Amino acid sequence: MRFGVIGANTDLRGGIVFKYFPREEGVLAAICERDPAMVEKFRKTWPEFAQTPVYADYREMLKVPELEAVFIMVRDPYHEEMAVAALEAGKAVYLEKPMAITLEGCDRILEAAYRTGCKLFLGHNMRYLPVVLKMKELIDSGVIGEVQSVWCRHFISYGSCYFRHWCAEQKNCTGLLLQKGAHDIDVIHWLAGGYTERAVGMGRLSVYNRTTDRLAPGEAPDRAASWKEDCWPPDQLKGLSPELDVEDHSMLLMQLDNGVQASYEQCMYTPDSERNYTFIGTRGRLENVGDMESAEVHVWTKRGSRQEPDQRHVIPAMDGSHGGSDAAIIKAFFDFAGKGITPATSPLAARNAVAAGVAGHLSMRNGNMPQVIPPVPAEWIAYFENGQKKTDR
Numbered sequence: 011m012r013f014g015v016i017g018a019n020t021d022l023r024g025g026i027v028f029k030y031f032p033r034e035e036g037v038l039a040a041i042c043e044r045d046p047a048m049v050e051k052f053r054k055t056w057p058e059f060a061q062t063p064v065y066a067d068y069r070e071m072l073k074v075p076e077l078e079a080v081f082i083m084v085r086d087p088y089h090e091e092m093a094v095a096a097l098e099a100g101k102a103v104y105l106e107k108p109m110a111i112t113l114e115g116c117d118r119i120l121e122a123a124y125r126t127g128c129k130l131f132l133g134h135n136m137r138y139l140p141v142v143l144k145m146k147e148l149i150d151s152g153v154i155g156e157v158q159s160v161w162c163r164h165f166i167s168y169g170s171c172y173f174r175h176w177c178a179e180q181k182n183c184t185g186l187l188l189q190k191g192a193h194d195i196d197v198i199h200w201l202a203g204g205y206t207e208r209a210v211g212m213g214r215l216s217v218y219n220r221t222t223d224r225l226a227p228g229e230a231p232d233r234a235a236s237w238k239e240d241c242w243p244p245d246q247l248k249g250l251s252p253e254l255d256v257e258d259h260s261m262l263l264m265q266l267d268n269g270v271q272a273s274y275e276q277c278m279y280t281p282d283s284e285r286n287y288t289f290i291g292t293r294g295r296l297e298n299v300g301d302m303e304s305a306e307v308h309v310w311t312k313r314g315s316r317q318e319p320d321q322r323h324v325i326p327a328m329d330g331s332h333g334g335s336d337a338a339i340i341k342a343f344f345d346f347a348g349k350g351i352t353p354a355t356s357p358l359a360a361r362n363a364v365a366a367g368v369a370g371h372l373s374m375r376n377g378n379m380p381q382v383i384p385p386v387p388a389e390w391i392a393y394f395e396n397g398q399k400k401t402d403r
């Protein structure tokens with residue numbers, strides 16, 4: 011499969027394609043990158059792609075007829091226009107999460123995929139994360155009975171990174187409950203077996219707005235600074251974006267269409283990092299301890315006041331970024347676009363994760379009013395649930 015990559019940042023999402031794509035199944039036939047310094051870095055880092063043509067404008071790259079597939083690895087506000095253009099140009103599309111920054115944007119992408127019949131794949135890599143897969147396996151085995159209630163607490167020690175770059179402004183991402191939380195809302199939907207139909211949100215910009223010594227307008231941010239030990243305390247940080255208007259902590263309550271009720275809490279200024287999920291069913295509860303590098307899943311099925319779980323599942327550490335899930339999801343795209351193998355990710359689910367995130371932001375910015383999520387047309391549901399094949403019914 012001859013493919014192109016839009017957004018050739020070798021240290022970020024473009025880099026996972028260059029690193030992990032299966033050489034026996036794909037040929038990197040073009041890249042599109044608007045930053046000349048990034049193109050130079052790409053050339054130096056990947057001498058094996060020295061001859062790969064480079065485009066500054068993605069529309070020019072999409073005109074190449076031999077290109078069968080495109081990876082869209084750029085910031086969220088471009089997802090909608092680039093995905094629709096790539097589908098209309100007849101390419102299979104790998105689109106990074108979140109699908110788009112509005113519900114309307116997601117529905118435009120779904121419509122374009124349905125109309126053109128071109129394959130659409132969403133980069134929700136947490137569906138390939140070993141600890142998530144173990145929790146899904148345990149829930150599907152029935153060990154905790156029927157899931158009724160889900161809580162996810164999300165602590166983000168490197169959260170200041172989002173307040174250094176494009177994510178700091180609502181106009182670029184809507185907000186971080188959607189931008190970052192789309193991963194977790196999707197996991198909650200997947201493991202609980204339903205989609206949010208009504209949501210309530212609460213959140214505030216409470217800490218990073220206190221910082222001074224911000225970047226000058228247009229000055230390049232130092233993203234890596236947010237991973238350093240001295241990146242503390244959060245209200246004293248330097249070098250954040252001059253404009254900040256997204257919430258730095260948020261909470262979302264979700265009513266799912268199968269009766270399950272869920273909550274997701276995100277904080278961007280904690281000293282530690284973890285996604286901590288609890289699924290509670292009619293016969294027990296499970297919880298993860300650790301998520302990316304090494305993790306355990308604890309299960310309680312017997313009543314008692316003790317802390318010790320009845321089952322403890324140790325998840326071995328996997329090589330590669332994001333706990334091994336990045337390598338797995340790139341392979342899954344080639345399996346899907348090239349061989350028709352159904353992936354774990356789903357465009358409908360990606361849309362519904364954005365829908366819940368958007369609803370949470372609307373609610374938190376409008377007096378915590380509940381927001382009802384509009385459904386997608388039945389024929390789209392049938393198409394996407396049937397492996398992106400049209401049926402006669």
Ligand SMILES: NC(=O)c1ccc[n+]([C@@H]2O[C@H](COP(=O)([O-])OP(=O)(O)OC[C@H]3O[C@@H](n4cnc5c(N)ncnc54)[C@H](O)[C@@H]3O)[C@@H](O)[C@H]2O)c1
Pocket residue numbers: 016017018019022023024042043044045048066067068083084085086088106107108133134135176332
């Ligand atoms: N799945 C995950 O775990 C995960 C992790 C991090 C980021 N992401 C997602 O990856 C995407 C990329 O994030 P980012 O912060 O690296 O984005 P970014 O847009 O800042 O940078 C990506 C690269 O794309 C280039 N670029 C940006 N706009 C372009 C355009 N119009 N034409 C050509 N090149 C362009 C930039 O120069 C840069 O090299 C986002 O959608 C983000 O949500 C996903």
